[in-house]
Amino acid sequence: xxxxxxxxxxxxxxxxxxxxxxxxxxxxxxxxxxxxxxxxxxxxxxxxxxxxxxxxxxxxxxxxxxxxxxxxxxxxxxxxxxxxxxxxxxxxxxxxxxxxxxxxxxxxxxxxxxxxxxxxxxxxxxxxxxxxxxxxxxxxxxxxxxxxxxxxxxxxxxxxxxxxxxxxxxxxxxxxxxxxxxxxxxxxxxxxxxxxxxxxxxxxxxxxxxxxxxxxxxxxxxxxxxxxxxxxxxxx
Amino acid sequence: xxxxxxxxxxxxxxxxxxxxxxxxxxxxxxxxxxxxxxxxxxxxxxxxxxxxxxxxxxxxxxxxxxxxxxxxxxxxxxxxxxxxxxxxxxxxxxxxxxxxxxxxxxxxxxxxxxxxxxxxxxxxxxxxxxxxxxxxxxxxxxxxxxxxxxxxxxxxxxxxxxxxxxxxxxxxxxxxxxxxxxxxxxxxxxxxxxxxxxxxxxxxxxxxxxxxxxxxxxxxxxxxxxxxxxxxxxxx
Numbered sequence: 001x002x003x004x005x006x007x008x009x010x011x012x013x014x015x016x017x018x019x020x021x022x023x024x025x026x027x028x029x030x031x032x033x034x035x036x037x038x039x040x041x042x043x044x045x046x047x048x049x050x051x052x053x054x055x056x057x058x059x060x061x062x063x064x065x066x067x068x069x070x071x072x073x074x075x076x077x078x079x080x081x082x083x084x085x086x087x088x089x090x091x092x093x094x095x096x097x098x099x100x101x102x103x104x105x106x107x108x109x110x111x112x113x114x115x116x117x118x119x120x121x122x123x124x125x126x127x128x129x130x131x132x133x134x135x136x137x138x139x140x141x142x143x144x145x146x147x148x149x150x151x152x153x154x155x156x157x158x159x160x161x162x163x164x165x166x167x168x169x170x171x172x173x174x175x176x177x178x179x180x181x182x183x184x185x186x187x188x189x190x191x192x193x194x195x196x197x198x199x200x201x202x203x204x205x206x207x208x209x210x211x212x213x214x215x216x217x218x219x220x221x222x223x224x225x226x227x228x229x230x231x232x233x234x235x236x
Numbered sequence: 237x238x239x240x241x242x243x244x245x246x247x248x249x250x251x252x253x254x255x256x257x258x259x260x261x262x263x264x265x266x267x268x269x270x271x272x273x274x275x276x277x278x279x280x281x282x283x284x285x286x287x288x289x290x291x292x293x294x295x296x297x298x299x300x301x302x303x304x305x306x307x308x309x310x311x312x313x314x315x316x317x318x319x320x321x322x323x324x325x326x327x328x329x330x331x332x333x334x335x336x337x338x339x340x341x342x343x344x345x346x347x348x349x350x351x352x353x354x355x356x357x358x359x360x361x362x363x364x365x366x367x368x369x370x371x372x373x374x375x376x377x378x379x380x381x382x383x384x385x386x387x388x389x390x391x392x393x394x395x396x397x398x399x400x401x402x403x404x405x406x407x408x409x410x411x412x413x414x415x416x417x418x419x420x421x422x423x424x425x426x427x428x429x430x431x432x433x434x435x436x437x438x439x440x441x442x443x444x445x446x447x448x449x450x451x452x453x454x455x456x457x458x459x460x461x462x463x464x465x466x467x468x469x470x471x472x
Contacts (some may be wrong), residue, residue, distance in 0.1 A: 011368070013257065021364060022261060023254035099292065102364075104371040104378045111430060124372035126364045126439075128257060129337075132247070135340040136360035139353065142340045146389040153382040164384060167403060203362075
């Protein structure tokens with residue numbers, strides 16, 4: 001019986017291809033079936049990050065995921081993608097799924113994993129997340145010593161966010177996009193705006209890193225607010 | 237006037253040298269002054285991860301940090317290390333400081349950064365953290381959708397831990413070591429032990445990944461408990 005292929009969930013890191021790990025790079029270079037998410041408008045960010053490693057004759061499986069719609073259509077897309085990927089695995093070919101950042105950190109890879117993990121060998125190659133890439137942009141500690149770090153999606157409502165921010169030493173607010181004006185107003189009400197840092201497009205050429213006070217109200221989806229509430233990390 | 241060197245804080249990732257990023261690897265290979273922390277008993281983990289990239293004639297600056305003692309002696313060690321590093325930067329040589337995982341995620345690099353950031357150019361190269369490497373070991377989502385992820389150091393007391401665990405969708409407890417029996421008992425009291433996963437030495441050959449219930453009471457410092465409390469991530 002022919003051995004089935006291995007499913008690799010591969011983190012591409014935050015954006016700079018140089019922040020791909022050696023293992024991820026080599027896997028992408030040597031695997032001939034490559035899947036990745038694509039928004040219904042625009043290009044695949046994961047594919048763009050890894051493009052220099054993808055071999056010319058690779059079979060590509062773009063998974064076109066509609067943005068800002070309900071869960072149902074996206075799920076049928078993962079059903080279809082999982083079937084396509086399974087066909088390649090059954091034929092004995094490994095499949096690499098490219099994942100922005102890390103495959104298991106707020107990623108859509110879990111939807112494929114759920115569909116394929118019981119039938120195939122799976123290996124996850126962790127990647128650099130936008131979380132630490134944003135801290136790197138400011139060269140500011142994300143979290144230190146015995147601090148509590150809480151990661152909050154920006155779409156959560158203000159009451160939840162305020163409560164969680166109060167309870168943490170360090171906070172990262174992700175998935176900002178259109179929530180930026182509300183989030184800025186919230187941090188101002190909490191008296192924390194002067195401690196908050198903003199980053200968009202971390203690690204890319206057009207990265208911006210500013211104090212939140214100086215950041216524009218229009219923020220892309222790939223942006224983050226970092227807030228360090230603990231003792232001044234610069235006091236040693 | 238001669239240009240001063242650049243200080244690079246370089247994440248080595250969680251342990252497997254293959255999980256070093258391409259940029260970090262290249263910087264280590266091409267930089268002749270390399271600093272890293274060393275515990276007062278045993279070898280430097282950061283140096284071990286990166287050893288194959290360090291050139292033979294590199295000038296090495298081991299920073300011997302006493303474990304489990306007060307802050308004062310460690311701080312004088314960073315003072316001394318910062319002075320040594322500054323001498324090399326002043327001479328126009330770049331210096332790479334190797335950091336396990338990521339330089340700004342619970343690392344000691346911030347103590348050097350605090351001492352040198354105002355006088356020298358600094359670049360941080362983010363790395364794969366143990367956080368996502370532990371999720372990769374279990375091939376289980378760390379955090380999904382609009383979940384709240386809270387990262388808790390194991391040395392915190394039970395009351396604080398219980399409160400923060402209650403308020404999160406996903407939890408990672410780090411720095412476990414001798415706190416393991418207490419943490420297991422706590423999660424059992426909270427009725428969460430059957431949802432918790434354990435990982436030690438993530439990404440290394442001797443990695444162990446078990447359900448927390450099956451994990452030994454003796455845990456190394458480099459171990460973690462992951463807990464996913466949100467909706468079953470496998471339900472799509």
